[in-house]
Amino acid sequence: MDVRVQEATFDLGAESAGFVARCAASGAVVTFTGIVRDVAQGLEAMEIEHYPGMTEAALSDIAAEACARWMLEDALIIHRHGRLAPGEMIMMVATAAPHRKDAFEAAEYLMDYLKSRAPFWKREITRAGATWVAAKDTDEDALKRW
Numbered sequence: 154m155d156v157r158v159q160e161a162t163f164d165l166g167a168e169s170a171g172f173v174a175r176c177a178a179s180g181a182v183v184t185f186t187g188i189v190r191d192v193a194q195g196l197e198a199m200e201i202e203h204y205p206g207m208t209e210a211a212l213s214d215i216a217a218e219a220c221a222r223w224m225l226e227d228a229l230i231i232h233r234h235g236r237l238a239p240g241e242m243i244m245m246v247a248t249a250a251p252h253r254k255d256a257f258e259a260a261e262y263l264m265d266y267l268k269s270r271a272p273f274w275k276r277e278i279t280r281a282g283a284t285w286v287a288a289k290d291t292d293e294d295a296l297k298r299w
Contacts, residue, residue: 154220154228156212158203160235168245172229176249179226181256185264187244189237198278199243201234208232208272215266219248222262223255230263232273265295 165186173182189199216228229247237243246263250256275286 154213154216156209156216156230158205158208158212158232158234160233162233162242163231163245165242165245168229168231169247172227172247172249176226178251179249179256180251181253182247182249183253183256183260184245184247185260186242187264187267189239189241189243191239192277195279195281196239196277197280199237199239200276200278200283201237201243202274202276203234203272211272212267215263215271219259219262223248223250223259224252225250225255225259228259228263230267232267232271234273236278262299265292265299268292269296 169184172184176182189196212230212232216230219225219228226249227247228249229245232244233242244267246260246267248256248259248263250259269288269292276283277286
């Protein structure tokens with residue numbers, strides 16, 4: 154299990170290849186990469202804040218829970234913080250399991266958690282100003298299914 158919270162970008166291909174290489178017992182690997190999108194029609198940047206130590210502990214706990222709930226060989230969470238431009242990678246989740254159902258469900262679970270409960274604070278910066286991103290009912294509903 155690997156959890157990283159970092160400001161620097163990451164190499165999606167290298168991270169995926171490294172993850173697959175250490176999961177020889179798995180028949181399924183699922184990866185998901187989140188990208189900063191311009192939902193505000195004029196987004197200049199997304200600023201992401203967190204509390205070091207607390208954030209990593211929370212993400213480690215949820216990754217451990219996913220490993221316990223599904224038959225995972227391994228799990229990876231990378232989440233960036235700082236100032237990100239539209240089109241930049243914001244996060245990556247990878248799961249490895251003997252069978253695809255466990256890998257897919259665990260990945261979805263981790264993504265739903267990251268979207269709604271992970272201790273990050275996001276602010277959208279546009280030409281019109283800056284606004285904090287509020288929680289969405291759809292994100293909370295997605296988490297309820299677990």
